[in-house]
Amino acid sequence: MPQAHADLIVVGASAGGVEALRDLVAGLPPDLPAAVAVVLHLPAGGTSALPQIIRRAGPLPAVSARSGMPLTRGRVHVAPPDHHLLVVEDRFVLSHGPAENGHRPAIDVLFRSAAIAGGPRVVGVILSGVLDDGVAGLVAIRTRGGTAVVQDPDDALYAGMPENALRHVETTHVRPAAELGPLLAGLVRDPVGVTAAPPVPARLAQENRIARDLRGVLEVDAHMIGEASEYSCPDCNGVLNEVEPDSLRFRCQIGHAWSAEALAQAQGDAFEKALWTALRTLEEKASLSHRMVETARGWGDQRRIDRYLGLAEESTRAATVLRDFLLSSLSRSRDESSDVESTGL
Known part of the structure; x- marks a missing residue:
């Protein structure tokens, strides 16, 4: 059977991922015989300073990926904001395809495309983050004969993504972030059987096509x-x-x-937004009702005064109950650290 070596490392991270990425790249050798591609969840606007951070943290050069850029060994390629990063044959492609799990760039998109392009030559790495973006992509990498690596949840600032990866993906390599660099340097030097890759499942190919091209x-x-x-x-x-x-x-x-x-999280966000909108509407209704009371007093219309006072009191009571619920819910959410960190990287 023909032998080759893993020559593509794909890394996914979210909240707490910058710290984990620093530790990972610090342990990579300057002569790493593999290309590295990184997706970190980023806000859509602005630019990313992540390539500069990675360059300062380790020996490898890091660049913001561009469409058509070749996979270059010994270099870290970072997904830019608001673009999916895909691997197509031996090059990177940027896409403005549909968001996945509410993210663009999304980890699943990179991992899925790498699995199709590289099969056993791919090593997928999941780092700190909440929820479970990257799990389906890591499953695709394993399905195609690639290797799965996960940051030890006890070492991650946010354990959700590592824990979900370990729950759903057969993984033999679980390490603290500081140990991942030497581990990956060894894995890319181990031979793999390139003819042993299972065929690409039809649904995997369909999802990859959707992410690549609207x-x-x-x-x-x-x-x-x-x-x-x-x-x-x-x-x-x-x-x-x-x-x-x-x-x-x-x-x-x-x-x-x-x-x-991710769907449950998004539904919760939508529900909370609707409740805040309802609170604002109730407060506006109470304010307007009080103004209508003053107008009715000018007319000497007691019936209208009583009616508008009732509306104001009813709206105020409802607004108080709703505000207390929202503030209590927000406090619980913060205490449980369930909100994804926003980063200006």
């Missing part, structure tokens, strides 16, 4: 994506189809993809 969405009908569910997409309000019933993954006709955890 036109790919038009080429996939509802039954190819999955069976319609009872849920709606938080991004576009379209019907979500159940892509993988066993692991609860969903995708809408526009192409937005959601894991169950």
Whole structure:
């Protein structure tokens, strides 16, 4: 059987990921015989300072990835804000395809494309973060014969992503971030059987096409994506189809993809937003009712005064109850550290 070596390392991180990435790259050798690609969840606007941070933290050069850029060994390629990063054959491609789990760039997109392009030559790494972006992509890497590596949850600032990866993916390499660099340096020197890669599943290829090119969405009908569910997409309000019933993954006709955890989080955010809107409406109604009371007093109309006072008191009571609930919910959310860190990187 022909032998080769793993020559592509793909890394996904979210909240707490900058610290983990610093530790990881600090342990990589300057002659690493593999290209490295990184997705860190970033806000859509602005630019990213992550390449500079990685260059300062370790011996490898780091650049913001561009479409058409070749996979260069001994270099770290970072996904820019608001663009998916994909691997197509021996080059990187940037895409403005549908968000996945509410993110663009998304970890699943990079991992899935790397699995298709590289098979056993790919090593996927999950670092600190909340929820479970990257889990489906890591499953794809393992399905194609690649290697899965996960930061030790006890070492991660946010253990959600590592814990979900370990729960759903067969993983033999679990290390603190500071030990990942030497581990990866050894893994990329171990031989792999390039002819041993299982074929690319049709659904994996379809999802990759959707992420790469918006036109790919038009080429996939509802039954190819999955069976319609009872849920709606938080991004576009379209019907979500159940892509993988066993692991609860969903995708809408526009192409937005959601894991169950990310969907529940987005639904919770939408619910909270609706409640804040309701609170504002109640407070405005109370304020307007008080002004109407003053107007009715000028007319000497006691019936209207009583009616408007009742409306103001009812709205104020409801607003107080709703405000107390929202503030209590926000306090619990902060205490549980369930909110994703926003980063200006």
